[in-house]
Amino acid sequence: MNPTRIFVIAAAMAPILVWSCVVQAAEIPSPDLSISTAIDRLLQESHDRAGIVPARRTDDRSLLRRTTLDLAGRIPTSAEIRAYEQDSASERQLRLVDRLMSAADYAIHFRNELDAMLSAGGNSPQEWKDYLLRACEENQPWDETFRELLAPDQNLEEQRGAAHFLKSRLNDLDDLTNDTSSLLLGVSINCAKCHDHPLVEDWKQDHYFGLQAFLAQTYQTRSGRLAEKPPTELNFKTTSGVEKSARLMFLTGATVTAPEDKRTDEQKKADAEMVRNQREKEGLAPPAELGFSPRKEFVKLALDPANRTFMARSIINRTWARLMGRGLVHPVDQMHSGNPSNHPVLLDWLERDFIDHGFDLSRLIRGIVLSDAYARSSQWVYDTPAPPADQFAVAAIKPLTPQQLTVSLIIATMNPEKIPSSDFHEQGVDPNTWKSFRTELEKKASGTARLLEYPGENFQISVTEALLFNNAAQIQNNYLKSSDERLVNFLSNQWKAQQTQEDLHARSMDSLIQTSFEIVFTRRAEEDEVSMFRNYLLERNERLPEAYQQMLWAMITSPEFRFNY
C-alpha cells in the first residue's frame, strides 16, 4: 500500500476515533438491570439519537421459529407449536427459551456453532467434538474453555480433546498466530506481520511477533501430545530492515520476561535431539514439562483482569453476531480503536455483566434472545429506507448453517406422527427419547450437510446448491420419498381418509395445505397461497403423491425455509 493512501485513510478515520472516545465516556447503566432490559434501553437511546423507529415485533410463530433455530439448531415440530400457543401470550417467549435451553438440542447446536467457529476447517475429530459438547452441556465458563483451548491439561482425559484447537494449526505458525488472535481475541493482526498495521494504529509488528513468540515453541509429539520446546529465539525484520528479537508481548503491550537461558551448548544439542525424537519416535514417554511455559504465560496474561477485555468482548461480540446476524463490532475480527462499535456503552455493559457473572455464555444467550431487539420483524414495511444494519432496528436474515438446514429438512418432511414429543415437562414423556431422536437426526443430517457451504461474511448461495436440490437423487430419497416415515405419505393418507364427499373435496385439500405450511414454515398459509396450491394439487388429482412431493419441494427450496428470518 502506498503511503499517500495510508495517510488518506488515517485522516478519514481521525474524527471517528474522537467521536468514539466521547461516547465511551458516557455512563454505563446499572449492573442490576437484566441483560435484555439493558440491551433494549441502550439500543432505544441509540435509535432516539438517530431518529429511527424500529421494525415492529415479529409475530409469535416467526419468533418461535427463529428462537428454536437459534437455540436448538432446527425448526420447531408441530407439537412444539401447539405447546407454545397453549402458553399465555405474555409468558410464551420466556417459557420457550427456558424449555429450549434445558433440552438436549441446545448443547448439540451450541457445540456445532463453536466447532464451526474454532475448527480449522474439514472434519474435526470426535474427541474435540465431545470436548465441546461437554463444555456446552455443563455451561462451562468461557474463561475456562479459553484456558483449556490454549493450555489443556493433557493428563485429564476430559481436556485432551481441547488440544485440537492448537494441534490442527501447528503446521503453520502464522495460521496459529492469526487464528488464536482473531478467533479468541477478536483481533486480526496478520497485516502486522510484514509491517506495522497500515490501517490500525493499535497493531505493530511487535504485537504480531509478540503473540507468535508465545506459541512458537509449541509442537506435537509423535504420540499426539502437545509439548513445548526449550526456548528458541524468534527474530523478525522491520520494514526499515532492522533485525529484531521478538519479546513475549500481549496485545495490550504487556510483556513477560523469559528466564535467562543458561543451558550450555551441549545441553542445547541434547534438547534439540530430544525434541526431534519426541516428534518422530513412537512409544516415548511424554517430554518433561518446562519450568517456564510461554503458552501458559500467554493464557495468564490474556485472562488477567487488566487484559481480559479482549477475550471477553470477542466472545460476547461473536455470540451477539450469531444471534443478531451481525456483530456489535463488525467484522467480528476487527475489534480495535479504528473500528468502534455503534453501541460502545452496550458492549461495555455486556462485558461487565459477563465478567461479573463468571463468563456465563448461556446467561448471555438467554439475555439476548429475551430482548425486544431480538424479537423484531425482519421485514421493513415502511416507505422510508430501512435503518442501517448496525442499528439492529430490523431483524437480520441469517442463512441456515448446513447442519441447521439439513436437520430442519428431515423434520419438515417427516411424518409428524413419527416425531416423539420434546415436551418432557409433560407427564409421562421421557427426555431421553427426545435426546436419542435428536442425536440420530444429527447423524442423518451430516451427509447432506457436508455438501453445503458454511455461511460466512457476504454469504451467497451457489448454483451448485441449487443444482443439488433440483436434481440430486439423495434430496428426493432423503426427504420426499414415499414411505411411512415421510410427510408425503402422511398427506396422501389423510387425503384418502378425508375425501368422503364431493363438497369436502376442496376444504380437505385446504386443510392439508395448512398442515404442510405449519410443518414446514411454522405458520398458516395465506389465502392466495392456499388457492395457488389448491389449484396445483387438484389439477394433479390423478397423481397426488407426486403433486405433494413437488409442493413440498417448492416449500423446502424457498428462501423462507433456507433462512432464519
Add this chain to the structure above:
Amino acid sequence: MSLFSQDQWPTRIPPDTGLRGIENASQLRDGTSRRGFLKASLAGTAFAASMHQLDILQSPALASELKRQQKHVILIWLAGGASQLETWDPKPGRATGGPFAAIQTNVAGVSISELLPKMSQRMHHSAIIRSLNTKNADHGGAAKIMETGRAVDQGIPCPDLGAMIAHELGRADSQVPDYVSMYSSTEGRRQGGSGFLGGRYAPMFLTEQMIPENTSRLESLSELDHSARSDLRSFLANRFREGRPDLSVDSHNSAYQRVRGIMSSANLFNIELEPMDVRARYGPTQFGEQCLIARRLVEAGVPFVKVARAWWDSHGQNFETHLELVSELDHVLATLIDDLEERGLLEHTLIATFGEFGRTPQINSSLGRDHFASAWSASLHGTGIRGGSVYGKTDADGLKVIDGEVNAADLFATIFQAIGIDYRKEYHVGARPVPITDFGGKPIRDILL
C-alpha cells in the same frame, strides 16, 4: 406452460453480489453498458416463467453481442511446474540446457524449445514472459500465489484468477457457468476458490466425469413437472422477498433461477456433439478433449475456463517427461488457437499457460529438474496481446532474471489489462480494501496491444 403471468416476477434485477459497487438496477436496465444490454435482453424472457425455453445459444442477437464484447480467459494450468528451459526459454549448448535444441519461430529473433514446433509457427498470436520471479518454490504456497496473484496472506480467503474474472465478466442471470475448472488427473488436484467473492463465483469443478454433477433431471420427474415446481418455488420466493432486500436472499433466488439455464448448458460438456474432424484435430487425449470443451464453453459465453494438466513435477527423468508433456501441449495449444481463430473467438479470448513455478536450470543426478521460482516463464496468447513479443531475460544459464523481473501480481495485472479489466480496481471486504491486483502489481505494457 407457465403458471404465472410475467408481472409476478421481480421487476428489479437481482444484484448478484454485494461487493460490486457501482451497478444498480437502473444502470443495468438503461442499456448503456454491456451488462445492461444483456440484462435488458434477458429481462423479458429470462424472468418469464418458461425459462426452460430459453437457450442462449439459439438467440442470434445475444450470441453476436457476446462475440462482440464478451471476453474470455482459458487458463492452461501446468500443475507441478513445467520447465521454462524445455518450453519458452531454452538455453541450448549450456550446461543447464539439456538435450533439446531451440528453434526459430515465425517471429524474427524469437526462439523457443524444439519441443514446440507447432507453437513456433503461431508466435504472431503469442507473448512470452521469461522473467517471472515468484520466490516461493513450495508446491502449496506457490500454487496459492499463482492462483490468486498474491504473495502475502491477506488474512481473508482471497479469490483465485477465475473467480475474479467470473466476478468481472460474469452476468447475474447468465445461463451458463461463469467459471469452469477441469481436472481429472489423480495428482495435485486444486479446486481453487472464490474466497471473499462468495459461492456465486466458485468454480464448477469437474474431476471424476466431464459432465457436471446434478445437471440432468431425475428420470422420475417429467420436464413439465420440473419446471412447474420451479414456478411454485418462485411464487413462494417472491412473497418472501417483499420488504426483505437482502443480498443473501437474492443470491438464493438467482441461484435457482440459473438452474435451468445451467442444465441446458450441460450439452456444452458433451464433445460427442462435435463433428469427428474437430475432435480428431484436438486428438484423443483427455487434455485435448478438455481443451475442446473449453472452446465450446467459451463459445457459449463462459468467461473463465481452467484446464489443469498434470503432472509436470519432474524431479527425475525431466527430459522424457517434457518430451511427452510439451509435445502434447504444443499440439493442443496450437489446435486451440487455430480453432478459436477460425471461429472469430481468438480476438475475444486470452489463453494463458503457467503453473506454480518453473524448474531448476541445474540438472540433478536423476536427470531431473527441481522446483524453481526465481526465473521462469509464462505465455499469453490471443486477445489484447502484442503478437510475437517477448518480455524479460534470464542470464545465459537461466539461473536468474537479468532484465524485466516481474512477479505474480504483474502477470495478473497484464491478464486483467489484456481483457479490459482495470487492474487498479479494488474490492471492499467490510472495511478492508483488497485490490484486484496485489499491491504494487503493474501490467507489462510491452506485451500488450
